Amino acid sequence: MSVVLFLLKRLAAAIPIVVLLSLVTFLIIQAPPGDYADNLRTMLINQGGASAAEADAQAKTFRERNGLNDPVLVQYARWAGGIVTRGDFGFSLAANRPVADIVAERLPPTLLLALTSHLLATALGICLGVLAATRAGTWVDTALNLFAFVGMTTPRFLLALLVLYVLVFRLDSSQVGSFQSAQYAAAPWSLGRIVDLIAHVWPVVVIAAWGGLAYSMRIMRGNLLDVLNAQYVETARAKGLSPARVIFGHAVPNALHPLVAYQGVALPYMVTGEIEVAIVFGLATVGPAIVGAMAVGDVFVAATFMLVLAITLIMGNILADLGLALLDPRIRLEGGAK
Amino acid sequence: MKTDEKTQTYGRLVWRRFRRSWLGMAGLVVLMGLAVVVVLGPFLAPMNPDARYAPYQTPSRIGVDSDGFYALNAMPTGRDDPVTLQPLLSFTGAEKVRLTLWARTEPYRLLGPITLDRRLIGTSRIGQRAHLLGADRFGRDIFSRGLVATRVSLLLALTVVTLTTLTGLLVGATAGYMGGAVDRWLQRLVDVLLAFPQLPLYLTLGALIPVTVSSGLFVAILIATLSVLGWAGLSREIRGKTLMLARMDYVRAAIAMGADDRRIILHHIAPNLMSHVLVSFTLTLPTIVLLESFLGFLGLAVKPPMISWGLMLQDVSGYSAIGSYPFILSPVIFVFVTVFAFNAVGDALRDAVDPY
Numbered sequence: 001m002s003v004v005l006f007l008l009k010r011l012a013a014a015i016p017i018v019v020l021l022s023l024v025t026f027l028i029i030q031a032p033p034g035d036y037a038d039n040l041r042t043m044l045i046n047q048g049g050a051s052a053a054e055a056d057a058q059a060k061t062f063r064e065r066n067g068l069n070d071p072v073l074v075q076y077a078r079w080a081g082g083i084v085t086r087g088d089f090g091f092s093l094a095a096n097r098p099v100a101d102i103v104a105e106r107l108p109p110t111l112l113l114a115l116t117s118h119l120l121a122t123a124l125g126i127c128l129g130v131l132a133a134t135r136a137g138t139w140v141d142t143a144l145n146l147f148a149f150v151g152m153t154t155p156r157f158l159l160a161l162l163v164l165y166v167l168v169f170r171l172d173s174s175q176v177g178s179f180q181s182a183q184y185a186a187a188p189w190s191l192g193r194i195v196d197l198i199a200h201v202w203p204v205v206v207i208a209a210w211g212g213l214a215y216s217m218r219i220m221r222g223n224l225l226d227v228l229n230a231q232y233v234e235t236a237r238a239k240g241l242s243p244a245r246v247i248f249g250h251a252v253p254n255a256l257h258p259l260v261a262y263q264g265v266a267l268p269y270m271v272t273g274e275i276e277v278a279i280v281f282g283l284a285t286v287g288p289a290i291v292g293a294m295a296v297g298d299v300f301v302a303a304t305f306m307l308v309l310a311i312t313l314i315m316g317n318i319l320a321d322l323g324l325a326l327l328d329p330r331i332r333l334e335g336g337a338k
Numbered sequence: 339m340k341t342d343e344k345t346q347t348y349g350r351l352v353w354r355r356f357r358r359s360w361l362g363m364a365g366l367v368v369l370m371g372l373a374v375v376v377v378l379g380p381f382l383a384p385m386n387p388d389a390r391y392a393p394y395q396t397p398s399r400i401g402v403d404s405d406g407f408y409a410l411n412a413m414p415t416g417r418d419d420p421v422t423l424q425p426l427l428s429f430t431g432a433e434k435v436r437l438t439l440w441a442r443t444e445p446y447r448l449l450g451p452i453t454l455d456r457r458l459i460g461t462s463r464i465g466q467r468a469h470l471l472g473a474d475r476f477g478r479d480i481f482s483r484g485l486v487a488t489r490v491s492l493l494l495a496l497t498v499v500t501l502t503t504l505t506g507l508l509v510g511a512t513a514g515y516m517g518g519a520v521d522r523w524l525q526r527l528v529d530v531l532l533a534f535p536q537l538p539l540y541l542t543l544g545a546l547i548p549v550t551v552s553s554g555l556f557v558a559i560l561i562a563t564l565s566v567l568g569w570a571g572l573s574r575e576i577r578g579k580t581l582m583l584a585r586m587d588y589v590r591a592a593i594a595m596g597a598d599d600r601r602i603i604l605h606h607i608a609p610n611l612m613s614h615v616l617v618s619f620t621l622t623l624p625t626i627v628l629l630e631s632f633l634g635f636l637g638l639a640v641k642p643p644m645i646s647w648g649l650m651l652q653d654v655s656g657y658s659a660i661g662s663y664p665f666i667l668s669p670v671i672f673v674f675v676t677v678f679a680f681n682a683v684g685d686a687l688r689d690a691v692d693p694y
């Protein structure tokens with residue numbers, strides 16, 4: 001079966017899941033009492049100095065204009081219909097601009113940060129895993145195992161809190177919580193701007209990568225140990241190949257497969273990590289956006305972010321399966337081969 | 339044949355392997371300590387966790403002299419820090435607050451109907467204060483609160499994990515054993531649950547709980563939410579194992595000999611799933627403890643008069659206070675210790691459950 005057919009089949013299977021998911025999320029988001037118009041009313045009274053009657057009238061017009069009086073299912077149908085027919089994700093009530101704009105602003109940094117952390121974690125994890133497996137039983141292995149245990153179990157959100165405290169209050173860093181310094185905010189991309197960007201986001205990347213690194217390392221170590229015991233490795237050694245050739249030419253490529261399968265699980269893990277850390281650091285990515293949208297009842301923003309995240313995770317899973325199938329000819333794309 | 343050699347039971351074999359992991363043993367000791375804290379928390383706490391003193395007191399300095407242990411509480415010196423304009427504190431001239439074992443205190447409730455008027459360690463006179471980890475925004479002793487909070491945080495996690503484990507086991511075993519249409523529909527359900535971005539969903543669901551509900555109801559909703567969303571992963575693993583086990587020769591033999599479904603599930607399949615379930619139980623518990631503290635940090639903690647670690651971390655989310663009073667971060671220590679202990683035990687257990 002061709003790759004295209006495999007992809008189509010998997011995508012078709014994902015559609016009902018996405019539809020159900022978006023419906024459930026939408027219902028959940030709409031379930032709490034009160035909507036954005038209530039929020040608007042409070043704001044008008046507290047900050048705009050409007051009387052209760054004026055504020056009520058304003059809230060009423062706002063509800064009518066944005067269709068907030070309709071039954072939830074009608075609102076969902078309108079929102080979902082807009083996405084399918086016009087690619088329109090609705091209108092943010094709080095930010096007063098299309099949701100698509102907000103997603104376009106928030107999602108790329110989130111995915112970029114999560115991917116950077118992930119690539120870094122995987123690359124370093126593989127190296128450390130090879131190091132640990134080839135020195136199995138020595139103090140290097142023991143130390144790396146302890147490191148992996150600590151890395152896997154350190155709660156990222158608590159780590160983020162502590163790092164935030166140290167950076168801001170002990171080291172007086174002013175680079176936390178934003179992507180760029182003021183002077184680079186509107187500047188064209190240059191080496192200086194990239195360095196500035198790294199100086200701002202490295203804590204997020206390091207914390208998000210921390211746990212993933214430990215996971216990759218463990219998996220790599222386990223696999224490589226298995227592979228190193230295989231007969232063909234023995235044969236390669238017996239033929240007199242150098243240890244480096246045996247390990248990097250024969251063993252490592254075959255030990256990588258489970259790591260590819262693990263990518264599907266790793267993506268949600270990394271995205272969750274990025275969200276946790278970004279919420280603590282107040283970095284303008286998806287995490288704080290969802291928290292903020294939920295706090296004021298900005299329905300379409302929250303629902304869209306949830307939908308987009310779910311789709312990202314499903315796509316990640318499909319790509320991981322595809323990658324595995326392409327890498328390992330023994331796994332057939334039809335699936336179900338027992 | 340010698341008969342005095344007892345056969346090693348499965349449990350003994352697991353224990354022998356488990357004992358070899360020093361990390362696992364250390365974790366086990368900590369877990370036993372935590373169990374004691376869960377039961378005796380208010381008795382072990384040196385102060386009343388709800389009593390209010392001056393807000394944001396720095397940790398007391400503990401010292402020892404010829405009369406035994408004492409605590410010094412920092413006093414303002416009357417001068418201000420030139421940069422932060424915070425009052426400067428000093429321990430010189432501070433009154434020594436005596437600490438005694440079996441200290442008398444106002445009566446408090448230990449557990450259910452049991453009331454006590456003694457604490458394991460406390461100040462020698464009622465009304466004096468000694469803050470091991472400082473005092474929070476309302477002047478309540480952070481260390482005492484952390485100890486008392488163990489009960490709610492751990493019991494909440496324990497309930498959630500028990501529910502998710504039972505559901506996961508039941509659904510997974512049913513799907514794996516029955517197969518066919520039942521399996522297909524259950525797997526679709528699991529697919530949907532697994533595809534939910536979990537963390538944002540918890541945030542969403544948290545907003546769903548009205549602010550005004552009582553603390554008991556809030557905890558019930560929290561437990562229900564976490565349980566409903568948590569069982570899918572385990573059920574998938576259990577289904578896979580059941581599928582594999584159902585094809586084993588000994589199960590086929592049992593079927594051929596006319597064993598009914600009940601017998602096969604209870605006697606042939608369930609025992610082989612137990613080790614996996616046990617490991618998953620131990621490793622899921624810390625994630626729920628952690629989730630509770632994260633949700634607490636986001637403002638979705640249990641409500642007073644209950645105390646949980648998440649509730650204590652709620653104070654941290656203001657950020658501004660961390661700079662002046664870093665000690666309010668100390669509830670983090672309780673969560674760290676718990677998470678590490680459970681993971682250490684779970685890790686060692688995972689290596690040990692397959693002793694053959």
